[in-house]
Amino acid sequence: MTYPKLLVKRDIVLKNVKALKKLTSENGVGVLYGVTKVFCADPELAQIYVEGGVDGLADSRIQNLKKLQNFDIDKILLRLPQHSEVDQVVRYADISLNSEISTLRKLNEAAGKAGCRHKVILMVDLGDLREGFFQEEDFYQAVEEVLKMDHLILEGIGTNLTCYGAVIPKPHILKRLDDYKQGVKDRFGYDLKIVSGGNSSSVYLLGKEKLPSINNLRLGETLIRGTESSYGQQLPGTNSKGWVLQAQIIEIKEKPSVPVEETGLDAFGHEPVFVDRGVRKRALIALGKQDIVNESLNPVDKDIIVLGGSSDHTILDISDCQKDYQVGDIVDFTLDYVGVLMTCTSEYVDVEII
Incomplete structure (x- = not known):
């Protein structure tokens, strides 16, 4: 797999x-x-x-x-x-x-x-x-x-x-x-x-x-x-859960939620903003902005917080999750329309029809 x-x-x-x-x-x-x-x-x-x-x-x-x-x-x-x-x-x-x-x-x-x-x-x-x-x-x-x-x-x-x-x-x-x-x-x-x-x-x-x-x-x-795009409403008889993105965890560590030194611009030329939640358990998944924007990721596990990411990594806060995630586990996300478009366009994401 x-x-x-x-x-x-x-x-x-x-x-x-x-x-x-x-x-x-x-x-x-x-x-x-x-x-x-x-x-x-x-x-x-x-x-x-x-x-x-x-x-x-x-x-x-x-x-x-x-x-x-x-x-x-x-x-x-x-x-x-x-x-x-x-x-x-x-x-x-x-x-x-x-x-x-x-x-x-x-x-x-x-x-x-x-x-x-x-x-x-x-x-x-x-x-x-x-x-x-x-x-x-x-x-x-x-x-x-x-x-x-x-x-x-x-x-x-x-x-x-x-x-x-x-x-x-x-x-x-x-x-x-x-x-x-x-x-x-x-x-x-x-x-x-x-x-x-x-x-x-x-x-x-x-x-x-x-x-x-x-x-x-x-x-x-x-x-x-199954959604109309003026107001984002679900239409009767349709389902928005037909597209599920799966990504694998490659690191789990407890780390501060705010960088420990002076910050500048990130890899995309933006100045990031951080919320100080103290030390948190964070998971890295092998998925990045080259594949999809963070805003399009909706974790199926509602206790997961998508913190952000870079070209090849997405960072998740899993501190509040009931599941005891381990390195190698798979995390599921449902996607908005832009997310489906981006992942289908990325040559690094396999598509499987089930």
Whole structure:
């Protein structure tokens, strides 16, 4: 057995996906994209999404979409394409999200050379200030140009909220997508197939508010942990305990809780703050910030305190634990979404599906 190890409980993840597919379908969202970037598009984990009923697999990176080519399902590039990768985009993605006319022109050219037609979703910025057309006329100019292109298909429009500006999706905000959809219909006589209303932060509205003409969501956290990301609430019929990180204790010593000499900056250039609890029993585990940030670690043993760490070590206070931990013992942690993403990305953490 090697550690650290991320245990993925297949049945829990599958149950989450099925629950979200049911919830979205019952509320008019007929197209569900499962975001695979959190687990680096591992095909075995992507298969769980497909079994659960997702309508497409979405990822931010071409490297990950390459892993998904054996799935007979739409593949979607979430991050705006780079000019340098347009040839790969039209090869490995059926659909891409876009907000730059220059990139759309290059995609059209690349699709022409590849002898295919590539679908695009135009992104609009509704105030979160990351990607998307901010001025309406810029959006409509892009629509006009795309509709004239021979090798692109205007599949729909979309938006993204909460990822940068933390703007919470509200019905009056999302209704602007209705206005854009109708604007395309009025100006160009063209019906958009997809109206993508965001990510896991929009899920809290399902069953409470009627989402305008939104028929698509791009979900990662909600499928992984069963939580919506606007308020962090657990959704009915889901479970957040499907991902458990295990790490091994490599040292146990009683030491002061405050350094004994003058302190400066730590290994990451920060000035640490310490709480003086006196002499405490401390355990080192073979896991560090190169694998995961301390804030994402939630010990299953609630008597453990995560004190901090460095690149390769995490320091735990085990003084109050009922269990008599020994060197070589394994400590379990549940993870938030960022924790799952980081550990799946780290080549030093083994992933085991059980």
